[in-house]
Amino acid sequence: MALSPTNNAALLQEVDEAVRKDRLDTIMQRYGRWIIGAVVAGLLAFGGYLYWSHRQDVARGENAEVLLGALDKAGTNQPRAATGELKKLEAGKAPAYRAAALMEQANMKAEAGDLKGAAALMARVSADTKLDQTLRDLALIRQTAFEFDTLKPETVIARMKPMIDAKDPASSWFASAAELSAIAHYQLGQYDQAGALYGRIAKLPDATKTLQSRSVQMAGMLGVDAVTDRAAESAAAEKNAAAQGATARDQKGAAPKAAAAGKVEEAK
DSSP states (O other): OOOOHHHHHHHHHHHHHHHHHHHHHHHHHHHHHHHHHHHHHHHHHHHHHHHHHHHHHHHHHHHHHHHHHHHHHHHTTOHHHHHHHHHHHHTSSOHHHHHHHHHHHHHHHHHTTOHHHHHHHHHHHHTOTTSOHHHHHHHHHHHHHHHGGGSOHHHHHHHHHHHHHOOTTOOTTHHHHHHHHHHHHHHTTOHHHHHHHHHHHHTOTTSOHHHHHHHHHHHHHTTOOHHHHHHHHHHHHHHHHHHHHHHHHHHHHHHHHHHHHHHHHHHO
């Protein structure tokens, strides 16, 4: 007796499932151990990553507590206790906290009058390639400031040049680097270069008032009229703001006029 179409479909499905099961059994017989091993290895790797990430978070929290404790001790005139805490961070594996510990120790040495020791610690930070360049630049500026009286002007200029010449992006420490370089140029009798650098500092919108005032004064002494430049920039900025305000008012007034014109057209 012939099978109905429904029975044919059921038979084909059973055959397909049997073939699929047979293939799966064959794969498991040949590669089952490897597959299970890969799955277990993946789970172990993922678990290890989670544990490592947790340990990193814990370590960062512990380092932050140690650093804050050291800063508190340094601020309450406990240099020995503060140094002991900072030494722990210095010996650690976290580059940023190690740098912070070295820089704070350098500041403490500078306050105690040991500029040579302070400069040596800052030099270690500036030479650490594991650190962000911005932090290394700050350390180099501090190192140069501590050593300034013992350095040749040419050395100061060479050290600061990369930060002064940086364009895209500009260095975060341009103002400090430019001032040190300007002083060095002045010592060499290169008054045009010194004045130009002071003029650039004076134009910085985010420079502190003290630095800006000092730069304007020095630029003026060296023949660069930074006051006029800033006045012109300020006037241009005010003119631009006024133009934008006028445009905004015109657009605001145009909306009611357009709506009224629309109503007139509708009435017609």
